[in-house]
Structures are given as C-alpha cells and as structure tokens.
Amino acid sequence: MPLLEAAGISKVFGKLTALDGAALSVGEREFHGLIGPNGSGKSTLMKCLAGALVPTRGKVTFINTDVTSLTPPERARAGMSLKFQITAVLPTLTLYDNILLALQARSSLLDLAFSRSRGRLHEEVMTLLLQFRLADRAFDAAATLSHGQQQWLEIAMALACRPRLLLLDEPTGGMSLEERRVTGELLQPIKQHCSLVIVEHDLDFIRDICDRLTVLDQGKVLASGTVAEIQANRSVQEIYLRRA
Structure with missing residues (x-):
C-alpha cells in the first residue's frame, strides 16, 4: 500500500479549474517530485495534500486513512509535515x-x-x-x-x-547554486525514515534527488514515472519547449 495516495483531485476557484482529476501515489521512503510549467497546479495540489486547501472533488489517503477533510494540524499529528x-x-x-x-x-x-x-x-x-x-x-x-x-x-x-512524510514547496527558490547543491546533500539522509514530496522548478536539482516524478500541465497529470521515463517522455519534452 502507498504511504500517500491522492485520487481524482480537482480544485475549482470560481470559474478557474486549478486541478482537474490529478492523482499521485507515494511509497515509503520515496522521494517524489512534482514538476510542470508555471500555473500547472503544482502548489495547489501540494496544498490539497497538506490540508491548506480542501479539494472540490477527490480523495487523499495517508497511511490507509482518509484525510481529505482533515486540517493541517490534524494531518501533522498523523505524520505529515509541510514547508512552504x-x-x-x-x-x-x-x-x-x-x-x-x-x-x-x-x-x-x-x-x-x-x-x-x-x-x-x-x-x-x-x-x-x-x-x-x-x-x-x-x-x-x-x-x-x-x-x-x-x-x-x-x-x-x-x-x-x-514525520512519515515531508512536503516541500520550492525549497531552493532564491538559493545560490552552491546552496542548492548542499540542500540536495542535506535531504538525502532523511530517506532512511521519511518520504518526500517536493515541488521544484530546478529540474537538475529534482532529477538528482527524486526516485519518481509526476508532471502536471493545466491542472492534469501529464505523466508519472521514474526520472528516466519522464526524461524520455515526448509529451513532457513538448510542454517544456512550448513554455520555454
């Protein structure tokens, strides 16, 4: 069983659909990266996982428990920790x-x-x-x-x-190249006892530390797999070229 599973996550703000049926599965002691162009829904999905936002539709399960409606403090007591x-x-x-x-x-x-x-x-x-x-x-x-x-x-x-699961939203934003390198080194040892979900724009950084990646585009999951599988995915290559 996955440590964390999000299924069919949608989030609507008025006329804006920020997430449309997004899904994510994270195993024990797995480092999982969320990537995608600006506005793809990465931070919105992270907030739905952490309880900062309640999905319009969908379900979040953590350690075999439905936590979809739990508050951030309740999720923290269950074993989640978040850094925006x-x-x-x-x-x-x-x-x-x-x-x-x-x-x-x-x-x-x-x-x-x-x-x-x-x-x-x-x-x-x-x-x-x-x-x-x-x-x-x-x-x-x-x-x-x-x-x-x-x-x-x-x-x-x-x-x-x-925590059993650490959620990090763009932790290397504003850092120097050396600080980013050190951050990767500092995070590696926590895999012995903690899974990680990380939103990051620095593709080199996230590729180096993550086991699996999920790619979002316009609120939907475009692809999910190992780093090698994502790098070889033509659809992923196209969205980054399109948004470059």
Whole structure:
C-alpha cells in the first residue's frame, strides 16, 4: 500500500479549474517530485495534500486513512509535515530556540508548564542543527542567516516532529547554486525514515534527488514515472519547449 495516495483531485476557484482529476501515489521512503510549467497546479495540489486547501472533488489517503477533510494540524499529528516556499522561522529567536519550539510541539502541557522539556530536548536540538550544518550558529538570531540557511533551518523544524512524510514547496527558490547543491546533500539522509514530496522548478536539482516524478500541465497529470521515463517522455519534452 502507498504511504500517500491522492485520487481524482480537482480544485475549482470560481470559474478557474486549478486541478482537474490529478492523482499521485507515494511509497515509503520515496522521494517524489512534482514538476510542470508555471500555473500547472503544482502548489495547489501540494496544498490539497497538506490540508491548506480542501479539494472540490477527490480523495487523499495517508497511511490507509482518509484525510481529505482533515486540517493541517490534524494531518501533522498523523505524520505529515509541510514547508512552504516562504520562510516561516521566527527571526528574532535563536536557531536553537526555533528548533526547540518545533520539538516542544510534541511535549505535554505539564512538561511545558514546568519547563521540563528544554533540558530533555537539548540533544535533539543540537542533532538537528548539526544535521543541517547550523550547529555553529545555534545561538545566533535566525534573522542573521542567509536565505539558504533559513530554508535549512525551517526544513530542520519541519523534521522535528519526526514525520512519515515531508512536503516541500520550492525549497531552493532564491538559493545560490552552491546552496542548492548542499540542500540536495542535506535531504538525502532523511530517506532512511521519511518520504518526500517536493515541488521544484530546478529540474537538475529534482532529477538528482527524486526516485519518481509526476508532471502536471493545466491542472492534469501529464505523466508519472521514474526520472528516466519522464526524461524520455515526448509529451513532457513538448510542454517544456512550448513554455520555454
């Protein structure tokens, strides 16, 4: 059984049909990329998967449970975690405290009320910062980080809840070529315990890290398959040439 399955997903905004029967299937410890021209429906589908939007029609199943109508917090408790393109770190707090707050979301109210969680979570905070090459900046304000480093911090925060599935919407937007390369290296180890769905415009980046790709065009799935299958697909080649 797939970890995540979306079937017949349509989303209508007034007279605009943003998605028209889109489908997606993601396996355990699979990195799955969503690609397509601007306006093809990638981010809308991602929001339907995360619960930020409710589909007009269709069904989203996660770990054999229908989550179509669940809110983002309910999906997070079920094991999903989402990072949108716009960075949402708390800029005046240190990197350490940003990660700590993300980890404390798993703590009981009693632990938080008596400040029991800070010491207990210290090792996890530092492990995440080290994993994303930010440990030497642990006690700097998040606002002092580069754009790429802020994105890494937010990915670390998204992983703090130990999700089964991480959803990333254009994580390398605005990054330098070197930051994109490092981002790919930082994401690879999470495959040991977490699946990934990623929306990305950088085709070289997404080709290098993903196992499978789904291509959207005008709200519909044009093709889905391995990276090699998608690269050889004539219809996919044509839409990118047409929109170039």
